[in-house]
Amino acid sequence: MTRTLLTDGYLVTVDPGRRVIERGWIAIEHDRIVGLGSMDELPEQPGAEVVDLAGMLVLPGFVNGHNHHWASLFKNTGEGLLLEDWLDQVTLPLMAQLSNEDLRVAAYLGAIEQLRTGTTCSLNHVINVNDADSMQAMIEPVLDVGIRQLVTKELRDTPAPAFSDAYAARPHVRDREQELAIAEEVIDRWDGAGGLIHMGLAIETGANWMLHNTTSDEIILAGVELARRRGLKITNHCSAGTPWLSGRAFEHQTGGGDIDYLARLGALADSWVFVHALHLKDRELDHIARSGAAIITNPVSNAYSCDGLPPMRRLLNAGCTVGLGSDGAYVNCSLDMVQQMKFAALLANATHDDPLLMTAERVIEMATIGSARAMGLDHLIGSLEVGKKADIVAFDLRRAHTTVGNRAIAALVFSAHGTDVDTVLVDGKVVLRGGRLTAFTAEQEVLVEATARAHAAIERAGLAERVFVDWRPVR
Ligand SMILES: [Zn+2]
Incomplete structure (x- = not known):
């Protein structure tokens, strides 16, 4: 059985009670959240792969x-x-x-x-x-x-x-x-x-x-x-x-x-x-x-x-x-x-x-x-709750532009960037960790091919002169 334990995160659950757990854990089996709570009451989780999220803001993807x-x-x-x-x-x-x-x-x-x-x-x-x-x-x-x-x-x-x-x-x-x-x-x-x-x-x-x-x-x-x-x-x-x-x-x-x-x-x-x-x-x-x-x-x-x-x-x-x-x-x-x-x-x-x-x-x-x-998917995703899919993101807000955020939720919305995300799980699998994609390895090839294909399509559509302009005169 695939078990993962996320530890020590600042959990913003967005559950019906809008619970926030300042130092929390989330247990995952296969694709689902099977438990979550405060680190003060962390039960034994034998065999679980531990993902340490200390200092991170953790919320539903x-x-x-x-x-x-x-x-x-x-x-x-x-x-x-x-x-x-x-x-x-x-x-x-x-x-x-x-x-x-x-x-x-x-x-x-x-x-x-x-x-x-x-x-x-x-x-x-x-x-x-x-x-x-x-x-x-x-x-x-x-x-x-x-x-x-x-x-x-x-x-x-x-x-x-x-x-x-x-x-x-x-x-x-x-x-x-x-x-x-x-x-x-x-x-x-x-x-x-x-x-x-x-x-x-x-x-x-x-x-x-x-x-x-x-x-x-x-x-x-x-x-x-x-x-x-x-x-x-x-x-x-x-x-x-x-x-x-x-x-x-x-x-x-x-x-x-x-x-x-x-x-x-x-x-x-x-x-x-x-x-x-x-x-x-x-x-x-x-x-x-x-x-x-x-x-x-x-x-x-x-x-x-x-x-x-x-x-x-x-x-x-x-x-x-x-x-x-x-x-x-x-x-x-x-x-x-x-x-x-x-x-x-x-x-x-x-x-x-x-x-x-x-x-x-x-x-x-x-x-x-x-x-x-x-989207009709709230029975599966959108909050951190037992029984829901483990679609979870962890933001590292200990950076120069966020570290004195003073209020974590406001810091996420008003000070952070999406690229401050450190860890992402989808369907129980870790797909991004430490800012690196873990499941998909051909990212660079995609970026190169996407650029070439975009330019070619713009050329074929006759839009090159409209799009590829270094500086447009200001009206
Ligand atoms: Zn649209």
């Missing part, structure tokens, strides 16, 4: 509720554009260039960056045109690096007649029945793989995508039914983009917002994970709260794209489950959840004039149990 792993190849390609222009001029051209090998290398890179900054689980919101082979290319690296992921298969279907004539018709390569068959196939194949893979769906019903004719009413309803039947979550960009561009055009055409549209269609359900939720009307927020759907906020991404910021007080007061995400690295430029927590707190302070709304404790909750609950 971060859960990144919104990411697009392929975007890890394209940081800093979208500066200077609003979201709508960025989508048409940068993202869609890049997406068209991606081979399965590009997807594979991007998946390695995203997984490595996340492990190295204390994230043990993420939701990979897949928005490229994906088939069984490309899903395999994205999932195998996750298993190889040893990180947990909720992987989503997008269901895409061209509406007939077209939903909008705002963009040139670009019919989807597969029909609805084929899309649904591939979804069932990849769920059967990958759900539960390695104890690390959890499958879900992506359906894009936000204004931007609807105006691009990516999604029919029929695929929305079929996806909701598939999710209900198989107990899946459905991730969906919602109420984002520039309010006076795609948001206004969508409202002009449909008479309401993104959530109004789903409500009228009878498609609201607790399986939805709504991403962003920036410009919701009160009635739309009420629909989300009453349906039991969840929200993932991504304030860094929203600020990067000049979309606005999440209305945190309204989201929380509505009683919604709210988690935290980074979004794809192309609209964030970092997957570091410590950064996301700090920005989430500071941007909410600046927009709400309320220093008690988004405290260090609140953003830690959002980045752990909040995202886990939104």
